[in-house]
Amino acid sequence: MTPGFFKWSVATSLMTLAMLFTQCGKPFATKGDLIYSVDGSGLAVPLEGADPKTSLEAFEQTVYLVTRQNCTSCHGNSQTPLHANSDSTVAHNSLLSQYKVNFTNPSQSRMVKKIKDEGHNCWSNCAADAQEMQDAIADWGSRLSQTTPPTGGGGNFTKKTAQSRTILAERQAVTAGTVIITAQSASAMLTAPMILRPASGNDPAYIEVPNDGNDATLANNDGTAGVANFTISSTVARANGALWGLVSSPSASDDSFHVRINNAGNFPAWTYPATNGLFKWSRVTGNFNLNAGANTVQVREREDGAQLAMILFTPDQSFVPAGAGTAGTITLRYPLDAILGEAGASLEVKIEDYDAFSYRLSGLRLNTGSKSVYIKNIHVLVNNTYNPQHSNYTLVDQMVPMGGGMALSPSNMIVLKEGGEAVDRLSFSFEFLEFR
Ligand code: HEC
Ligand SMILES: [Ca+2]
Ligand SMILES: [Ca+2]
Ligand SMILES: [Ca+2]
Known part of the structure; x- marks a missing residue:
């Protein structure tokens, strides 16, 4: 992941920035789809088959003693994970739901590495403190008697x-054949009213036809359309690839272009989903081929106000770009x-x-x-x-x-x-x- 890239996401409010760096690893991911088990009373299940109530009791007598003593000032209420919250259930669940403890290999737990590798708020000596945390996690894990052993069941896991x-x-x-070009690189090849907007603040450089109050949707052969020609090179010919754009749509009347490669075939419309003012990767409808050597990707105005920062070609139909592309x-x-x-x-x-x-x-x-x-x-x-x-x-x-x-x-x-x-x-x- 390239954190710098995500800063483009107009994360201007402090609140959003705080979330970006503290809570979720990846700001664009939805928290809701992180599945971990919770029992009927809302307690996180620490391991497959282990009893959550036993786990909570074990936690209270091990890791919780350490965090309440040393981490409460920040992780009590304000800073996630809330592993030192005065409610032990909240503290217990925060560590499990955010995968901060590793029972199989306690030394690999974030709760240990954070102290050991990052010297994060050590209370005496970092090495000794990390060991204390590691022992507490190992102790917690050893008290989790599992009703079904992890490799149990009728069959086996051979x-x-x-x-x-x-x-x-x-x-x-997968990404070996990926070619990424930025709006900047197409700047010499723009036909008015298409213009290049320079990178500013958290936004990357991008091209657009500025909104002028006339929201006409242009046909694919409209002679007044703004055009950008991107040149992309490939060492070999590649058939049946996919084309993606890093795009932003300020509104539903600023969310489409016409795109084609090497003047091939028609000039299909490409309407992309709303991006809420952020730059997001979106796939151009259809399959695309590259010749060996130089290729031209032509992007034409359809709706003014649509914004494009990067073009990415991938030979792999199932690849989904993120961050700067290859991530x-x-x-x-x-x-x-x-x-x-x-x-x-x-x-x-x-x-x-x-x-x-x-x-x-x-x-x-x-x-x-x-x-x-x-x-x-x-x-x-x-x-x-x-x-x-x-x-x-x-x-x-x-x-x-x-x-x-x-x-x-x-x-x-x-x-x-x-x-x-x-x-x-x-x-x-x-x-x-x-x-x-
Ligand atoms: C002075 C405030 C403060 C104290 C005290 C503190 N933390 Fe943190 N902690 C933070 C902040 C800020 C973050 C988010 C930024 C970061 O990840 O470093 C964080 C994040 C974390 C994370 C989650 C991010 C990751 O890297 O996995 C863990 C785990 C963590 N702290 C463990 C601890 C432990 C264990 C203690 C007690 C020994 C502790 N912290 C004490 C401020 C604090
Ligand atoms: Ca217009
Ligand atoms: Ca539209
Ligand atoms: Ca518009």
């Missing part, structure tokens, strides 16, 4: 996919041939860099071949290790019909980073995965 490459290598493979969502695919003993089926999942400490998984899906597949209870492994805090997909229990595919879970899942994108590899294991 059925595993191969590991991915490192997330970074996967990302580089977006990629799809990992795992052939299941070796497990099922026959070619054709695969598992796929989307992954993005959620914040400095975690990834977000979404869009978990099974594609079948010539037979139906029964799949139950999926574990996500980071560097070959299962952390029971990552239990969103354990409820999966599905027959997936042959010759197609099926989404396996609507949940997004936050997965804690271990060594970061350059180190971490992802794989999956299954309690059941078989032809039916």
Whole structure:
């Protein structure tokens, strides 16, 4: 993630800025889709199968003693996570919902690393304080007797996919053919009334035809339209890619352009969703090809007031850009041939860099071949290790019909980073995965 980039988002009020840097790793992500379990009384479930009330009691006798003593001035009421709140339930849940403790590997907990690596508000000696916190978390974890062991159940978890490459290598493979050009680079190639607005404050440089009080929607061959010609180079020809723009729409009458590459075919209209005054990535409708060498992306006025800061071409149809472009969502695919003993089926999942400490998984899906597949209870492994805090997909229990595919879970899942994108590899294991 490139935090500087998000500052473009006109985060002018102090309130928004505070949220940006304190609460959510990624300001644009919706908090609501972070799934972690809560029991009937609203207590966070610390681990799959563990009793939340036992967890709360254990927390009160371990980590909570440390935070109440040393962290209350900020994390009592004002600063999230509220791990020192006077209500122990609030404190307990804040750590679990924000994934700040790691029971599998206590030394990797943010609550420990924050003190140890960042020297964050140590109360005596940082190394000793971090150790005290680590011991308290280990103690809390050891009191969580799980009713079902994480690898239990009728089947077993010996059925595993191969590991991915490192997330970074996967990302580089996807973004290798990505070309990004800025509005700045097209500045010499503008036809009035299209103009370049320089970067200012938190906004990037962008092109637009300024609103002039006449909101006419221009046809794609209108001779009065403002035009921008972007030149993008590719070492090889690329067919069937996708084109994205980093755009902003001040209103619904400022939210469309006409776009085409290399004068090819018609000049389709591209209307993008409302961006609430922020710059957001939006895909241009259709598939696009690049020739080897120089290519021209022509952007024409449709509605005045529409704003465009960057153009991105990707050969990967499922890539979703974020931040400065390449920090977006990629799809990992795992052939299941070796497990099922026959070619054709695969598992796929989307992954993005959620914040400095975690990834977000979404869009978990099974594609079948010539037979139906029964799949139950999926574990996500980071560097070959299962952390029971990552239990969103354990409820999966599905027959997936042959010759197609099926989404396996609507949940997004936050997965804690271990060594970061350059180190971490992802794989999956299954309690059941078989032809039916
Ligand atoms: C003087 C105020 C203050 C005190 C005291 C304080 N914190 Fe913080 N803490 C902050 C602020 C501000 C942030 C948000 C900015 C940041 O992440 O550093 C934060 C964020 C955090 C985060 C979440 C962000 C992350 O990096 O994961 C954790 C965990 C944390 N603090 C742990 C602690 C612990 C443990 C203590 C007690 C030993 C403590 N803090 C005491 C001010 C404080
Ligand atoms: Ca006009
Ligand atoms: Ca419109
Ligand atoms: Ca307009």
